[in-house]
Amino acid sequence: MQPPTQKYVIIRDIPVLLTKSHVTVSEYERLRRYRPPYGWANVSFEDVASAARHFNGTVHRSLFNVSQGGSPVRCAVVGNGGTLRESGKGKEIDSHDYIFRVNAAIVKGFERDVGSRTSFYFHTVTTLKGSLISARKYGFVQVPNTTETIYVDIPTFERDYLFMDAVLSWKPVQKGADASDSWLNSTHGYGRFQPIYRPSTGAVALLTALHVCDVTDAYGFITKTWRNYTNHYYEDTFQKFLFYVNHDFKMEIKLWDDLDRAGIISLYRGNISGG
Structure with missing residues (x-):
């Protein structure tokens, strides 16, 4: 390619x-x-x-300050996509200098797949309140809250x-x-949905990491094989991915793919081929 x-x-x-x-x-x-x-x-x-x-x-x-001439700053940006379920990527994610998470960032019980650390939690008021409601049944009862965690509102x-x-x-x-x-605690006409269109919260977090990190690895983001995976890694039954009208997920699929193939990010694509 x-x-x-x-x-x-x-x-x-x-x-x-x-x-x-x-x-x-x-x-x-x-x-x-x-x-x-x-x-x-x-x-x-x-x-x-x-x-x-x-x-x-x-x-x-700045999100963080680093000394000049030091080691490269390695960041993991963790979305909540089903590609992470049974991935075993937890230790790899936690080995980064900083870990970015978004929305219903459920860690407890999924450490093996998604890691346990949260350096930055990206959210909007809408996604924060919505995640606490929609993902409560999966165990998301509060946003990440550790001595390491910094909150970034979009x-x-x-x-x-x-x-x-x-x-x-x-x-x-x-x-x-x-x-x-x-x-x-876009690329096409949106018609009547134009006033609410914006990049997804994960997209903002990933693009921010690209700006401030030397190495950016993305996990749990939508890829071309999205049909093979449940909507979120924490769901215990298969849920179809939902394309919301306020995001251009097709554009994001292409952008993450382009950035990965250009060597600008490393995109984890899941462990199921085809699609």
């Missing part, structure tokens, strides 16, 4: 996290034309500023900014669909 013709360029001095210094009137006016997570459409300047005010130091600029709607301000102010959400809640 020939590598893809696209050229991928990493600009390392671009920060991957939002800080207080980024929120200016001029920047808000520029980005209010774009929907979250690409910009601030339908989110007020006040709500963006209130959330970002908690992040005002150099410690918030602001996809106004609710994410309200959530972040509330969490870091130790107060209930003040307005919107989550008011009074307390917290501790």
Whole structure:
């Protein structure tokens, strides 16, 4: 197979996290034309500023700091796809310097296949609340919570900014669909679904890892053989993969395949051939 013709360029001095210094009137006016997570459409300047005010130091600029000239930073990005079931990849995943997880990141009882460590947990308010509801019967009763774990919120709607301000102010959400809640824990036309389209949470985590890690290994992501696997590794009966209207999974399948074949990531494709 020939590598893809696209050229991928990493600009390392671009920060991957939002800080207080980024929120200016001029920047808000520029980005209010774009929907979250690409910009601030339908989110007020006040709500963006209130959330970002908690992040005002150099410690918030990067996911992690590494010394120059050190060993390569190796990262494992772990999706929840059925390719991980009976994979035996747990020790391999935990051997990385950092482990990224998303959504219903169930570890207990699946350590042999998915590992046990969580360095970064990527989520939106929607995926966090949805995962706690939909995967509760499989044992997902709280998000990863260890001394190593750092939470990364992907602001996809106004609710994410309200959530972040509330969490870091130790107060209930003040307005919107989550008011009074307390917290501790594309390539084709979308028609009427266009306003809710965004990359999947796993895609954001993987692309972020590509930007900050020297070696990026992806596990549990959708591949061309998705029909052979249950939807999620933690399901005890076979569940068909669901293509949600707010994500372009066909585009993501091609992108992960292209990046793997180009040697930019190492993609675990599962242990079932064909499809």
